Amino acid sequence: MKRVFRRYAFALIAFLSTVLITLFNREIGMKTFIIAEDSLKQMLGVLPPVMLLLGLMDVWVPRETMMKYMGDDSGFVGIAFAILIGSLAAGPMYAAFPFTLVLLRKGVKFSNVIIFMNAWCVTKIPTLIFELTALGYEFTMVRLLMNLPGIILMGYLVERFLPRDERDKLYMDAEKIQQQSG
Known part of the structure; x- marks a missing residue:
């Protein structure tokens, strides 16, 4: 109780x-x-559609595949996938947190997790389409080109300045949550 x-x-x-x-x-x-x-x-x-997609991703995409394309040695490909996945998102930021949990469980490089979360907030395709129609092509492209380097830089800065033991704790907590829920 x-x-x-x-x-x-x-x-x-x-x-x-x-x-x-x-x-x-x-x-x-x-x-x-x-x-x-x-x-x-x-x-x-x-949340229900997000959880459905999340469950499918969790089951259908093996950990090894995620580590290959978004893990520690993924380089530019990992950054590109993190931005792409975040940009394809729909829904408010709180819907990104369950995805973040799966990314952590799948061994995705921490900077790529942060890049994904930033992309979810800043580069969602529905938002870009709205901006194009409401604010014009020039504004949308300038904002996007200014935000992309910031998204990437933020991912690496957070990874750099968050102590290693704190990052390891996040990965371990993600594993514990999976074990508790299933």
């Missing part, structure tokens, strides 16, 4: 805080509940 409470403590505190706010200011409290409901609906619409 204590473990469950600790796991959901933040959500419980947020809920109780919203109830408390509602008691003092009904309008703000109700707006908060409506926003939370909309976010929950969005999440329930996004």
Whole structure:
């Protein structure tokens, strides 16, 4: 029971805080509940397809293949795959975290994991299409060409400055989560 409470403590505190706010200011409290409901609906619409694709990737793509194309010795190919996978993504950033977990379990180089996450945020194809139509070709290309080096640089900087033992812990935690869930 204590473990469950600790796991959901933040959500419980947020809920109780919203109830408390509602008691003092009904309008703000109700707006908060409506926003939370909309976010929950969005999440329930996004996560099932993401989890399905994630499960397929986890089963169909062997660890050796991921390590070959995105592992420590993957070089430019690993960077390109990380950007491509992140760019093909659809959905909000929280949907990237389960993919990140699979990448860690599959032995993907840490900088490529960070590059994937950055690409998910910055270079998604649906976002680029919107930008093209709303802001024009020139703006979209300039932004993209400015962001790509930053995405790659950020991946290598995070890998460089995150202590090795912390990175190893992330990989081990990803393995533990897989063992606990299956």
